[in-house]
Amino acid sequence: MKYKAVIFDLDGTLVNSIYDIADAMNTVLRKRNFNTFDYETYKSFVGHGVRSLILKAVPESPEKANLVDVCLKEMLDIYSNCCTDKTHPYPGILSLLEELKSKDVKLAILSNKEDSLTKKVAAAVLPDYIYPTLGLIEEALKKPNPKVLLQICETLNVTPKECVYVGDTRADIQVAKNANMISVGVSWGFRDQEELVKEGAHHIINTPADLLEIL
Structure with missing residues (x-):
């Protein structure tokens, strides 16, 4: 060749893998009563790592920087348990x-x-x-x-x-x-x-x- x-x-x-990624992230968002997103939207969020995904998914606020760190750990914990489900x-x-x-x-x-x-x-x-x-x-x-x-x-x-x-x-x-x-x-x-x-x-x-x- x-x-x-x-x-x-x-x-x-x-x-x-979009279904497992989205399900995990939506679990994090739902826990905080934030807006969740559909699978198609998550396709535009992924590709640059989990931190980038969370920055796009979490709403703007004065505490966003700290919130991203907390959500990052939580997202990885949840996703690690469901990353091969779908x-x-x-x-x-x-x-x-x-x-x-x-x-x-x-x-x-x-x-x-x-x-x-x-x-x-x-x-x-x-x-x-x-x-x-x-x-x-x-x-x-x-x-x-x-x-x-x-x-x-x-x-x-x-x-x-x-x-x-x-x-x-x-x-x-x-x-x-x-x-x-x-x-x-x-x-x-x-x-x-x-x-x-x-x-x-x-x-x-x-x-x-x-x-x-x-x-």
């Missing part, structure tokens, strides 16, 4: 991963979801041969910062030019660009195709199997 490795985003790319791979993902594995393409995950939760979701619903699987450990390192993406390349013993990065949001296209890597946007995720085109994705695919043509 033309490329030696594929690095994937997780949420909105490999798995549809989450499932998108149609065609498992067969794509099997095909790539059979062709000796190296596979990895880089997500802006908190690291332990990224690992928990991936372990529960995806094959165990995706390595490394990394999430957010430090806020400053979240996508589109390319540092962790480049570290994954070193772990896989490939150069950025030998990889493609696959994701569904602006941050995914940006991190690939910042790492000098080919970017592939997916049309089935949490953002519309227009955002991916505007951000300058090298390719946009409509089904997982379309990735094989690019590789």
